[in-house]
Amino acid sequence: MSRITQVEVFPVAVPFARRFVLGSGAVGAPDAVPDQSTAVVFVKLTTEDGVVGWGEQRALPSWSYETAETMAVVIRRHLAPILLDLTPFDVELFHRRAAQRLSPAVSNGFPFARAALDVALHDAAGKLAGVPVHALLGGKVHDELPLCSAIGVGDPDAVRDHALRSAEYSAYKVKIGGDLDADTAAIETIAEVADGKPLWLDANQSYRPAALRQLLDRTRHIRTIHCIEQPVPSTDTLAMRRVRELVDLPVAIDEGSFSAQDLARAIRLDAADLVVVKTCKSGGLRNALKTAHTALAGGVELLASGLTDCGVAFAAALHVFSQLELALPAELNGPELLTDLYVDGLHITKAVATVPTAPGLGVEVDEERIRAESLNLRYC
Known part of the structure; x- marks a missing residue:
């Protein structure tokens, strides 16, 4: 060997x-x-x-x-x-x-x-x-993965421009930063140009439960908001549970769940409706799948994401996510946000990525x- x-x-x-x-x-x-x-x-x-x-x-x-x-x-x-x-x-x-x-x-x-x-x-x-x-992991179920556009915190003109340029994507992940007025304006702006596509809000721990309720009250008329991700600090699982009690919107856990054990704890505390699976925070591919299996056993839906991957980790994520049933398109934003990638062999057409089939990761x-x-x- x-x-x-x-x-x-x-x-x-x-x-x-x-x-x-x-x-x-x-x-x-x-x-x-x-x-x-x-x-x-x-x-x-x-x-x-x-x-x-x-x-x-x-x-x-x-x-x-x-x-x-x-x-x-x-x-x-x-x-x-x-x-x-x-x-x-x-x-x-x-x-x-x-x-x-x-x-x-x-x-x-x-x-x-x-x-x-x-x-x-x-x-x-x-x-x-x-x-x-993907064959080492049990084989792929999907040959292709539609991708979600990632729109960062910004003023209405910036987020409108980004959303328009990302028109090929089948969903929008909207970053919000804890400012009620700015976040409301960003969400409303993207909803105007999203053409009915789902919006996936991601606060990255920048809200308190009461303030988040105010934000969602302001944007209640937008019917395409699918979920809110990690609104409160990652260490405060009970605040996640409090958010679920306060808001009428599915709540996703991300930074608060790195491992399958983390997710099991969150499920026991009724702290999440969805979990974001990432290979980076899981420590690897099989550990990411362990989190996914824990979610499915606990009745929690799956979202998939990366951390602005540069080609190698992007390909690895495709292999993992190709065998999962995701609630929304995968937010793998490296091809969208970076100048270019450090690999050849990835095929992405109209914001849909093809799962590589060559040996290993399948990229050069x-x-x-x-x-x-x-x-x-x-x-x-």
């Missing part, structure tokens, strides 16, 4: 094509100075037979605590030694050893760093087996560009 002999880490400041702001802070903008703390971390695994697996995850400390520096340190000093001499098929053993070395407290421990390596393991394993990643990674743009981070 082909064993892993080398693990390489490449933090890269990936350029944005348009400004994107969440309720918890800015993600990127075309004119932004490259920020090491929000870089994308690519990893490359090489086996003794020369088979390569690629992984990727974005560092976004305004969304979760990991930075590019911590991810690089954790991978190089703690996780890479665990991987050496394992095979790409030893995914569960890798996670078991990772949890022993970097013990989780309440939820996942360093899930973004682990997810980057998990994706690379699956890529290499698929190549060794000669099958696409631009290694030369990644190496050329790699940042030299301190303490790594």
Whole structure:
């Protein structure tokens, strides 16, 4: 069995094509100075037979605590030694050893760093087996995934322009930031040009329950609002339950549910109607599926999202989500928000992505560009 002999880490400041702001802070903008703390971390695994697996995850400390520096340190000093001499098929053993070395407290421990390596393991394993990643996970149900447009916090003119340019998308995810007047104006503006398509509101923890009720009272006339995602702080599961009691709209949990155990707790507390599945916060592909299975067992519907993925993680998400029944189109916004991707082989037509079928992730990674743009981070 082909064993892993080398693990390489490449933090890269990936350029944005348009400004994107969440309720918890800015993600990127075309004119932004490259920020090491929000870089994308690519990893490359090489086996003794020369088979390569690629992984990727974005560092976004305004969304979760990991930075590019911590991810690089954790991978190089703690996780890479665990991987050496394992095979790409030893995914569960890798996670078991990772949890022993970097013990989780309440939820996942360093899930973004682990997810980057998990994706690379699956890529290499698929190549060794000669099958696409979705076949390793049980096979795809869908050949294509429609995508949801992600519209950041902004003034009415900016969000109208974005919505009009995203007319091919079959749903709109609307970021709101906690300002009642500005958020009301943004929601009403997008509803005017959305042509009846569903609106998926995402507060990214920027509201209190009472203020959210006021916002939804103001926008009650908009009948296409499908749900509200993570309106309150991620640590306050009881506030999520309070929101469900106050508002007449399905409530989705995201930052408050990183693992299947997190979701089981939220279900027990009646704190969510839907859950957002992300490979990054889950720590990898199979862990994301564990969350999805927990949701289905608990009567909670599924939403799918990423974290402005740059091609490698985008492809991985397609493999995972291709076997799930989603309540709304997947919000995988990398192709929409970034200048370009770091892979070839993805096929997206009219905001519908085709699930790759070549071995591994099914994409060709631009290694030369990644190496050329790699940042030299301190303490790594």
